[in-house]
Amino acid sequence: MQETTNLDIQNTIFIVAFIILLLICFIGFVLVIFYYKRKKLQDELQKQFSQTLLQSQIEIQEQTLQHISRELHDNLGQVASLIKINLNTLQLSDEQKTKEKVEDTKELIRQMIHDIKSLSVSLGSDRITQIGLAKALESEAERLNKMGTYAVSYELQGDVPSIDNDKAVILYRMAQEVLNNIVKHSQAKNIHMLLSSTPQLFTLIIQDDGVGFDVNENIQAAGAGLRNLRSRASLINAQLQVQSSPGNGTHITIELPL
Amino acid sequence: MFILYLISALIILLVYCKKKLANHLFYYLIAYLVTNLVFESIAHYLVLKGRSNYEVYNYEMIFEVSFFLLLFKRNFTNKKAKKLSGIFAVAFLIFSLINIFIFESKTVFNANTYTIGCILLLLTGMVYLFKDIVRREEINPLFFPMFWISLGILFCYLVNFPFLSNVNQLFILNKRMAENLAVINYTVNVLLYVLIGIGIICRKQQT
Numbered sequence: 001m002q003e004t005t006n007l008d009i010q011n012t013i014f015i016v017a018f019i020i021l022l023l024i025c026f027i028g029f030v031l032v033i034f035y036y037k038r039k040k041l042q043d044e045l046q047k048q049f050s051q052t053l054l055q056s057q058i059e060i061q062e063q064t065l066q067h068i069s070r071e072l073h074d075n076l077g078q079v080a081s082l083i084k085i086n087l088n089t090l091q092l093s094d095e096q097k098t099k100e101k102v103e104d105t106k107e108l109i110r111q112m113i114h115d116i117k118s119l120s121v122s123l124g125s126d127r128i129t130q131i132g133l134a135k136a137l138e139s140e141a142e143r144l145n146k147m148g149t150y151a152v153s154y155e156l157q158g159d160v161p162s163i164d165n166d167k168a169v170i171l172y173r174m175a176q177e178v179l180n181n182i183v184k185h186s187q188a189k190n191i192h193m194l195l196s197s198t199p200q201l202f203t204l205i206i207q208d209d210g211v212g213f214d215v216n217e218n219i220q221a222a223g224a225g226l227r228n229l230r231s232r233a234s235l236i237n238a239q240l241q242v243q244s245s246p247g248n249g250t251h252i253t254i255e256l257p258l
Numbered sequence: 259m260f261i262l263y264l265i266s267a268l269i270i271l272l273v274y275c276k277k278k279l280a281n282h283l284f285y286y287l288i289a290y291l292v293t294n295l296v297f298e299s300i301a302h303y304l305v306l307k308g309r310s311n312y313e314v315y316n317y318e319m320i321f322e323v324s325f326f327l328l329l330f331k332r333n334f335t336n337k338k339a340k341k342l343s344g345i346f347a348v349a350f351l352i353f354s355l356i357n358i359f360i361f362e363s364k365t366v367f368n369a370n371t372y373t374i375g376c377i378l379l380l381l382t383g384m385v386y387l388f389k390d391i392v393r394r395e396e397i398n399p400l401f402f403p404m405f406w407i408s409l410g411i412l413f414c415y416l417v418n419f420p421f422l423s424n425v426n427q428l429f430i431l432n433k434r435m436a437e438n439l440a441v442i443n444y445t446v447n448v449l450l451y452v453l454i455g456i457g458i459i460c461r462k463q464q465t
Contacts, residue, residue, distance in 0.1 A: 012441050019417065019445045026413050030387065034399060037392045 049235050053166050056173035056232070060128075063176055067143065071119055079112045133168040134160045134195055137175055137204075141193050144179060152191045161197035161258065167236045171204065171256065174232050178206045178252050181225050186210025186250065202258055207251040212244040283403060286332070287454065290325050294318065313364045316371070320354045323375035326411050330382045333404050334390055339382075346378045366426060373423040376415045383412045403457035410453030417446045 086105045090098055128136045134156055141154040163171065175193075182188055188210030196203045226242065233240040233254060244250040297318040301311040327347035334340040354371040362368045387408050391397060399405040421428065421439045429436045 011438065015438060015441045016445045019442060019449065022417065023413055023449050026416075027409060030409055030412075031399075033388065034392060037388055038395075041393060042395070 045235075049166070052232060052235050053169060056170050059173055060169070060176065063180075068119055071115065075115055076112060076119075079108050079115070083108050083112075128168050128172050129165050132160060133163055133172055136172055137193060137195065140172075140176065140179065141191075144183070144191065150183075150188060150191050152193065155192070155194045157194065157196035159197055161195075161202040163202060163256065163258070167256065170232050170236050171238070171254065174229055174254060175204060175206065177225060177229060182206075182208050182210060182250070185213075188249065197258075200258055202256045204254045204256075205252070207249060209249040212246050212248045212250050214246060215242050215244050283333075284458070286329060287407075290322075290329075293321060293325075297321070310365060312367050316358055316364060316368045319368070319372055319375065320351065320358070323354075323379055324351050326379055327382060330386050330408070334386060335394065336390055339385055339390060343382050346382060350375055350378055367422070369423050369426055373419075376419045376423065379411060379415050380419070383408050383415075387412070401460045403460065406453045406457030406460065410450040410457075413453070414446050414450040418443060 083105055086101050086108070090101055092098055131139075138154050138156075141152045144150055144152045179191070182191055186208050188208035191206070191208045194203075194205040194207075196205075229242075229252075230240055236256060238254050238256040241253040241255075242250070243252075297314055301314045301318075304311040304314065324347050327343050327350065331340050331343040331347065334343060353374060354368070357371050358364060358368055362370055387405070391399060391402065391405055391408075397405075421442060425436070425439065428439065
């Protein structure tokens with residue numbers, strides 16, 4: 001009887017020990033699979049991030065080339081034509097008039113040199129890295145202002161934020177996309193761009209007084225612009241808020257934890 | 259011994275709630291533990307009186323599987339998975355009640371219900387662990403209670419599944435083996451509560 005009880009206890013201990021060992025192996029196995037899957041997901045996310053970064057850089061370059069082409073046609077081309085007209089109409093017999101035209105031409109050439117310089121700055125592919133996100137956005141606001149269709153105001157609150165270069169490129173592209181949408185669809189007159197930064201958070205707000213749109217409808221219809229913005233925001237762990245309603249303009253906030 | 263573990267798990271939870279370290283998850287767990295304690299007490303009382311306690315365990319199993327499915331539903335971040343686990347819980351509840359009243363008797367262990375419940379829980383648990391939590395990069399699984407809880411549920415049902423889904427046949431074949439199965443069942447259940455406890459303790463360390 002005593003022997004049977006001892007055997008029973010031994011048997012129970014063996015079963016319990018075996019199950020505990022099984023649990024430890026199970027936990028180890030699950031943890032290995034868990035971290036392997038997480039690593040795989042992180043790699044995929046990194047790949048996706050790189051692709052988006054590359055796409056953003058290409059889009060920025062395209063935007064820059066369009067800007068250069070417009071500048072060459074509308075600005076430099078016009079100035080060059082004026083210079084040509086001035087030189088063609090020079091009357092060497094009239095010294096006074098010739099002097100005036102030469103002075104006028106000199107001024108036009110000076111303006112042209114200035115425009116070429118500012119164009120060459122915008123040509124650099126790593127412009128955002130060189131001048132920083134805040135300055136790049138400011139020049140974007142200036143560019144829109146020059147078009148004369150919109151009154152664009154730019155405001156920077158707090159220190160110039162230090163943002164990782166890759167994230168800055170994506171942020172800049174997001175801002176460009178928002179501004180492009182305003183130009184294409186909003187019929188706005190005033191655009192306000194606000195950058196604020198605290199040690200924990202960088203915030204970019206772009207608002208306009210245009211026709212606005214129904215945000216819920218746009219989300220349901222999965223508008224490509226908004227979808228792009230959301231996917232880019234999620235890639236850099238930023239929060240995107242879109243507030244708009246028909247007739248009340250649009251208010252877009254991008255918050256990036258630093 | 260099993261009831262002792264349940265009581266101690268309950269005490270730990272109550273202490274944590276009192277310290278206001280808890281969130282809603284812990285209230286769910288308290289509800290679960292209290293209900294299980296009631297079931298186990300009744301089952302123990304029936305054994306002491308020399309009566310069969312299968313009926314109690316049949317109801318406890320329905321409650322437990324539905325509860326865990328709803329717990330996963332509550333914690334899923336993916337909307338589709340949330341909806342699906344809710345459907346699983348309701349479908350399981352309907353199936354098990356039909357089974358207990360029409361097909362399998364109340365007085366024998368409802369192996370069909372257990373098999374279906376096990377499959378649903380294992381599927382949901384694995385999807386939760388390897389599809390849902392794994393995507394949430396902000397989560398360190400070692401400090402996330404639901405990681406440990408889902409691990410406990412998976413382990414408990416994975417080990418019990420092959421035995422308990424055939425328990426009626428095994429009882430007929432070999433009584434000695436059935437006794438060993440009872441030990442396995444107790445141990446696995448105790449380990450489930452230990453893992454729930456680990457989840458709570460890990461969360462405390464994080465806070």
